[in-house]
Structures are given as C-alpha cells and as structure tokens.
Amino acid sequence: MTERWAATVTAARGTDPGNPGTTAPTQTPAPGTPDPQTPQTPDPEAWKTPALPYAENLLARWAEPQRRYHTVDHLVAVLDRVDVLEEYADDPAVVRLAAWFHDAVYLPDRSTNEERSARLAERALPELGVDASRTAEVARLVRLTVTHDPRPQDADGAVLCDADLGILAAPPGAYAAYTAAVREEYAFVPPDAFRAGRAAVLRQLLDLPRLFRTPYGQREWEAPARDNLRAELTRLA
Secondary structure (H helix, E strand, O other): OHHHHHHHHHHHOOEOOOOOOOEOOOOOOOOOOOOOOOOOOOOHHHHOOOOHHHHHHHHHHHOOOOOOOOOHHHHHHHHHHHHHHHHHOOOHHHHHHHHHHOOOOOOOOOOOHHHHHHHHHHHHHHHOOOOHHHHHHHHHHHHHOOOOOOOOOOHHHHHHHHHHHHHHHOOHHHHHHHHHHHHHHOOOOOHHHHHHHHHHHHHHHHHOOOOOOOHHHHHHHHHHHHHHHHHHHHHHO
C-alpha cells in the first residue's frame, strides 16, 4: 500500500494532465502574486518531503479500532475499483488521492467525517508538493462523498462515487459481510432505530434514477446493486 501511495503522490505532484511537463495552474492568487495561468512550481522543499510518513499516518487512521467496514480493506477495494474505472477520469491521480482521504477521519457517531477528511487533505497535500489546484480538487471530491451525487460533467466525481459505492454490487456473500460490518460500526444505535434508518437509506438509493454514473458502473454494477438493496430491504421489513 505504501508503494501505491508513493506512486499516486508522484503522479499528482504538479503535473498538469492536459499539458505534460508543466505544473497545473493554481487557484486565483491575491493581488501582486503571479498570474494563475502561469504554471506554478511547488516549493522545492515540498517536493523533497518523503511520502512514506503520510502513508503510514493514513493507514493508521484507516486501521482505528472503531472501524468495521471503513477499514484498510475498504480503502483497497475503492482504489482497485478506481483502477477499473480509470479511463473515465479526467485526472486519475486526483481521484486516487481523494480515495485515500475520503474516510481518513471516521467516527460512526459523527456527521462531520467528510469535512474533516477534506481538511486533512488540504493540510497534508501542499506539504507533499501537490499544487493548489489539485489539492482543492481532492478536497472537493472528498466532500462529494457526503451525497455521492456528482454533476453530469463531473468525470472525476463519477469515478470516485462509483468506486465508493461499488460494494453495493458485490456478490451476495460479500454484500452480507458488508451489511454486518456496517451494523457493527453502528452498534451504539438500538436495533429498531437502526433498521428504520437503514431502510430509509435503502429506499433513497432505490429511488435514484441511477446508482452509478460511469458507463462501466451502469453496465456491470447497476443491476446487481439494485438486487442487493431490494433483498436487504426485504430482510429489514
């Protein structure tokens, strides 16, 4: 996993995918700073920052004891699905960084996990030499996992959301293990309240016109995901 992280950071450090050999423009600067259309070179010292300690910190977060589903296994699964969907992304390195950070802060009884995870990315990525534009995009993608509802032209958002929701299309045994792990994470919620809340989530998902936004996700995952959701809803009734 550390090698995977290092490769992603290397790919994201300032290379503009639309203009190889240059750095991506930063966000609009304050008056008196360089034109945002002029490629900006990250701080040379930031480029020298070792990526390994950041990987170790993130992996430690993903291994925290309160987690049952949102574990390193989930991170690996999301990254694997990003690999499958990479052709649909505008900037695969940004999507992979967002996958690493998207549940980096996770407390089951809190509603601020995505925001805190995004802020963690906003602090860590500049220290690693990732430019302001890409850092902002990673944070935006992390925040998008609150709703999993990317805009129609949001290719990177579609890839991350599909990768994160891909578990819904798992074979029945793997899906059952996922639902059991989610229940363990919410063990503090009384059974009746959990069933009611979970059923509401399932109905909301089933009411969506599409669960998945990429062509692959729609073709390969949409039908089995809906089968799993309907079966779980029946069990909860």
